[in-house]
Amino acid sequence: MQENETFDVVVVGSGSAGAMAALRAADQGLKVLIIEKAQKFGGTSATSGGVMWIPNHQLDGDQGDSREATLQYVDSLIGKPVNRERLEAFVDEAPKMLAYLKSTGVQVAAAAWPDYYPSNPGARADRSVIVPTFDGRDLGDNRYALMREQYNRFKLFGRYAMDLTETFTLMMQSKGWRGVAAKVIARYWMDRSTRAVSHRDKRFTSGAALMGATYKAVFDRGAELRMETKLDRLLVDDAGRVTGVEVSNFGRTYTINARHGVVLAAGGFEWNQELRDRFYPVPGLTRHSSTPEDANRGEGLIAAEAIGASTEHTEAGWWIPTMQLPMPGASNFHEIHQAAFDVGRPWSVVLNRNGDRFVDEACGYDQFGQAMVADHQKTGANMPCWLIFDAKFRKKFSAGGLMPTVHTPEKKVPEDWWDHYVFRANTIEDLAKKIHLPVDKVKEQVRKIGEYSKTGIDPEFGRGMNPYDQMFGDPTVTPNPNLGPIDTAPFYAVPINNGDLGTKGGLRCDARARVLDQAGNPIAGLYAAGNQSGTPFGDVYPGAGATIGPAMTFGYIAANDIAERSGNQRA
Template sequence: MTIAESFDVVVVGSGAAGAMAALRSADLGMKVLIVEKAHKFGGTSATSGGVMWIPNHGLDGDAGDSRESALRYLDATIGVPVNRERLEAFVDEAPRMLHFLKSTGVQVLAAAWPDYYPDRPGARADRSVIVPTFDGRRLGDGRYALMREQYNRFKLFGRYAMDLTETFALMMQSKGWRTVAGKMIGRYWLDRGTRKVSHRDKRFTQGAALMGATYEQVFQRGVELRLETSLERLLSDEGGQVTGVEVSSFGRRYTIGARHGVVLAAGGFEWNQELRDRFFPIPGLTRHSSTPEDGNRGEALIAAERVGASTEHTEQGWWIPTMTLPMKGASNFHEIHQAAFDVGRPWSVVVNRKGVRFVDEACGYDQFGQAMVRDQLETGANMPCWLIFDAKFRRKFSAGGLMPTVHTPEKKVPADWWDHYVFRADSIEDLARKIHLPVEAVTQTVANMNAYAKTGIDPEFGRGMNPYDQMFGDPSSTPNPNIGPIDTAPYYAVPINNGDLGTKGGLRCDARARVLDQAGNPIPGLYAAGNNSGTPFGDTYPGAGATIGPGMTFGYVAANDIAERSGNQRGMEAGRPGEVRAYASTPA
């Protein structure tokens, strides 16, 4: 097949990893193309919280973090063998990537977000980095509406964009939360210029802020982006070097040459049931995933396997509890709602189908999902499990997509939700019967939680007894912000599925983001980053942003390696002011 056009670098996928690979490559003077199969760009990253986990980032000067502290923490949390060189490369390169991003004009801020294992050696509460609100109109009207929009769950009333501060104020109904909501609504409708262009709020927040600010720099550097363009296969020469891609767009297939490298950054395989069945110990269902529907199907992983690539950590997902509700206005269709923090609120408990607890419900959402997998393997009575709560919880907190009564009073809950998606009864015993759980076990579990609420001590799992749990608890519940008596009728239950934020496993790569073959040798010209590659963390989720942080880091590393090997080393500074890194050539 004749190659009609060529670029120095072809990036497959437009999420955070792909955007960084393209930005860094273009900044180093290379001609770059991004191909994206969806109608909109930004990938899963644009719909996410937009947090980057970057240890030792140095944004606040010498804040006490260090390479050694980061590695000590990671060593204390990772439970499976990992590529040590690749893990250390992440720790070393992540701060350089962040300072490069900042040097391009993207504003970044450290957030006070505890690591997900706060009791482990080396844990901190400042390694998660965010991008503040970005004006999406800066992308230009043609691109502003073409970046993937966030889910309704990240917007007030499915319309008004929320930053993290606003989100927590509304989620916790903190003092002044009604004023916060009013300002958000007023700001939206007073922006008459944007309302003439699109319904979309011009305030890009969370993942949209990260992707909007990054893509502003990507486009300024002349990177070409092609939407509705799917990877069909990788092209390689007789020596096994990847030389380009074959793509399709609305049925038309054509080839694109890559003079120096192809970077696969097309996400994981969570929407491919066949791959889930092949890799996961408990496959779960694609429709329980909380990533864009039918988006990440593993096409790039499959294409790489066809040219000899190997995989790693594919038994793991970035787990998060989810629940299902009918779509408003179209009840035959369903929406997936995250319940990451809902399951650990006071006045509630989570039980398996035996009616007993199996985890500290307020732990990190990935740990919660791992506990669901373990419990399912041990008892066969999980997936789904059940979140049980009382009227006090219902008044104040969401339960997945069921909003608190201040937003959705009982009379506004659609009739088809009751006793199919959300269950309600006047007693715990009747509720247990309604959801077919053993009554005696459930009543004993609730009695135990009520006793723990008095002492503030959870002797079973330590719920609410560490800084991470407490961050998402309710200070009004004392002595433990995550435990409160479940004693006020009516009582409710919703089924909780083991959803995901993507897959942890993918193509096996080395410390330079080069894809490795079955023998562990780099496939020339082929790189991977983000969930398209195996996580450097193995089976763990060390902190908020542990998907995007490594994704962007290895996108950056891939671009540096391509530039070095091509001899195009313009601007090879590490990104940290005053520091220049030498890139010694290494044989493939």
């Protein structure tokens, strides 16, 4: 490592946006450096579900999707002004990005995952794309253990990797689930060669599969990755062009020059309470985010604002309901658990602190979070809200980090959890008193859920009455897989916070991923992608993978623009 080094392109951040920008730029013959402030690479993307929302991808030939259908769908959703050219650039370039990714050797497949607003015109159930299981050892033993690991919640017993099919089979305790669990465990322990290298399962699934496969292509093309290297500021010449970065490594500061461009792809600002307080109408706490702890603090946004960059869509995150529990073996520390699908299961209801329902509990997790914000602005009685459920639910489903009784029977629940993190009572009345909700209202809401479960019709919010809701319900429960009577003691409640998967807003960019100044003009040499930039969708989350899909697409677009301006563009 030398002082004042020079690369053609410097990419800040090692998540999906940065990985794609680096991959494409390297494939264009440019000398690329990725800097990552953490001790692990892969960013938030490596810990995610690894889904890309890619409309009109044509993976299996013409499936009937189109540019027109996609725009019809997103236009029916977006409720605030967006950059139309940028939105259309995503729709047009996303299929090209995916085709390019495939050409580098990364395997991809369409998933049968309904768009989050399945009743809207143009909605489909095949726009979400995943990467099959990747053998992490293919990264090389010197890198295999350095990619960010999936959270414990995405592994069986916090150790064994599961793909999406295995996850849903175990989550729902579907037929043959015990055999699936045995296979997952046996597969891990039979892999003795990997056990000699690391405790980590060599099977990279979900986000780890996406990032593992992509980084194999990145490394094969000679791009350099440098960890423990934090962006401090952007370097600008007298003409206002970004020419490089000043970085720090364990307190030592030095500069790296970028001949042709800097791509900011270092995630959002969800772990920066000052920025949350500045931008969000209901700020919430950094602590409730489900992204890697203290990772995305908005350094790229801060550095860009310091040279005149503008921002957009910063008033919202990619919301997801979360709850917290003490970490196993370290009770003074807490772990955040997603509850995205738990809140819409049968035999449960979600209430605000006034004892009122406020949303179709089984809706998309971002819609759920938006409803929490709106209800709190209206009533002041949300954030947290309460998930209330009975013994039937407890036996079969998780409630955030509280695993079902087949995994965590009552006697194995730590004593300090009861009535502090998880509340339990033998009657609904006593449960409502414990969590300080109005008893009569809670009883009435429970009664109504019981009535709705008989008819299968939720006249208030339509819970379980669309394909997305039903996908995460229980098919053995009829007539509505998301509704069941809350009638079997004991009864339980857990507080639900408005967590996130990152921030929706960030640096304002144009259709070429160039960062714009306050006047709307591109800042020469500066690009942004992923949650470092504003989403092209404004205030909505159209489908699974609507964070990573645009992140990789605009990383691809940024690299293409840099290559074209430098005279290095190839086919």
